[in-house]
Ligand SMILES: [Zn+2]
């Protein structure tokens with residue numbers, strides 16, 4: 214849904230204090246709200262919106278984030294101001310997730326679903342009509358972007 218028209222664009226972003234800046238090439242292949250406990254706690258927010266890129270399409274252009282491993286997953290944040298920046302499910306994962314709200318233009322991407330809603334806080338009410346998943350996104354949904362989103366259990 215997000216591919217096709219903006220493949221040649223470059224999305225730029227960075228942390229609150231400006232010490233760390235990054236560029237991501239092309240349109241993200243996925244944009245998702247995550248309600249999981251670890252995203253919540255590591256961000257201090259009720260949920261985190263992630264845009265997913267191929268690691269080869271993402272690089273830091275200024276400064277270096279601090280990387281932190283937790284539960285076998287890798288999160289990075291600015292060592293000066295603490296802004297959460299990236300997530301990788303493994304050191305050699307074929308996908309890097311970038312916090313949409315660290316983009317200079319967060320409105321340039323559109324979330325397509327909610328994941329880990331089994332961890333959703335009771336005072337977060339979802340009525341945006343997007344599909345919800347109890348846990349992670351089913352792999353078929355990521356791989357076959359053109360199929361309509363079904364309801365997953
Ligand atoms: Zn910073």
Ligand SMILES: [Zn+2]
Nearest residue numbers: 247248249252
């Ligand atoms: Zn999460």
